[in-house]
Amino acid sequence: MIAAIFSFLVMLNPFALFLYLKPVMNDLPDSDFRAVFLKATMISFFIYLVFLLFGDLVFQKVFRINFESFRIFGGIVLFSFAYIFIVQGKKAFIQIKGDLHDLASEIALPFMVGAGTISLTILMSDQLELWQGVVSLALIMLINFIIIMGLKQIRRGMRSKSVQTAFDKNMELLLRINGFFLGAIGVDMVVTGISNLFAAAQV
Numbered sequence: 001m002i003a004a005i006f007s008f009l010v011m012l013n014p015f016a017l018f019l020y021l022k023p024v025m026n027d028l029p030d031s032d033f034r035a036v037f038l039k040a041t042m043i044s045f046f047i048y049l050v051f052l053l054f055g056d057l058v059f060q061k062v063f064r065i066n067f068e069s070f071r072i073f074g075g076i077v078l079f080s081f082a083y084i085f086i087v088q089g090k091k092a093f094i095q096i097k098g099d100l101h102d103l104a105s106e107i108a109l110p111f112m113v114g115a116g117t118i119s120l121t122i123l124m125s126d127q128l129e130l131w132q133g134v135v136s137l138a139l140i141m142l143i144n145f146i147i148i149m150g151l152k153q154i155r156r157g158m159r160s161k162s163v164q165t166a167f168d169k170n171m172e173l174l175l176r177i178n179g180f181f182l183g184a185i186g187v188d189m190v191v192t193g194i195s196n197l198f199a200a201a202q203v
Contacts, residue, residue, distance in 0.1 A: 001132050004124050008140050009183045011078060011116045015174040016085065016146040020111055022168070024103065025152055027139035037148065045141045047113050048121045052133045055122035067126060068193040068200070071173030074119030075189030078182055109111050112144075114181075123189075 007026045025033055126134050138200045151171070 001128060005118075005140055005143075007135050007185050008117065008120050008124070008136070009143060010113065010185060011081070011120055011143055012140065013085070013152075013175065013182075014144050015171050015178060017111060017144070018148055018151045019168070019171055019175065021107070021148065023053075024107070026150050033152075034149065036104050037107065037145065039104035040112060041141050041145050043104060043108040044112040045137060046107070046139050048117070049134065051118055052125045052130075052137065055118070056125045057165060059122065063145040066197070070119070070189050071123060072193035074116070074123060075186045075191075075193060077115045077119055078186030078189065080186075081114075082179040082183030082186055083153045083182075085182060086176050094120055102136060 021037070024036070030141060048185055056067070059070055060067060076185065121137070124136065128136065155164060
């Protein structure tokens with residue numbers, strides 16, 4: 001359960017999310033940003049909950065896809081994200097393009113809910129009991145929310161512009177370092193999936 005939470009947080013990457021959300025933080029008052037980010041967190045949680053409950057069923061019963069094939073694909077997706085994190089760093093930014101309700105959805109999709117996190121959610125449904133999966137998702141969303149709001153408060157407390165710039169640079173460095181962990185998780189998923197397929201074929 002702890003390993004699943006750690007892997008998910010590495011994929012969700014609060015440091016990258018903090019950098020992506022910086023323009024929104026600058027444009028919104030603290031109370032509005034907190035409300036928007038809380039709503040985005042709730043939207044993401046319920047999307048993950050749907051995939052936790054029905055993702056495995058849809059893939060194996062409806063589409064009849066071998067679960068190990070999905071594990072391998074998920075590993076490739078995670079590895080590709082890791083490559084982007086390491087090589088490119090932060091490139092995309094969120095811009096305010098409507099009211100606060102639309103903004104919450106824009107933050108949730110695709111910045112908090114993506115192919116990598118959905119893959120991990122479906123894997124979680126296979127590896128954990130249902131109650132463990134639900135608790136894990138709730139903890140992941142809570143930890144991510146606390147980290148983002150904590151980083152926001154830390155940066156806000158910095159008076160010097162140069163110190164804030166240095167803080168942002170360190171966040172981008174953490175984003176790239178996070179990519180190495182994510183890449184290792186992705187490769188491990190691919191290797192595990194291939195090993196399980198070979199083991200099943202030999203039975």
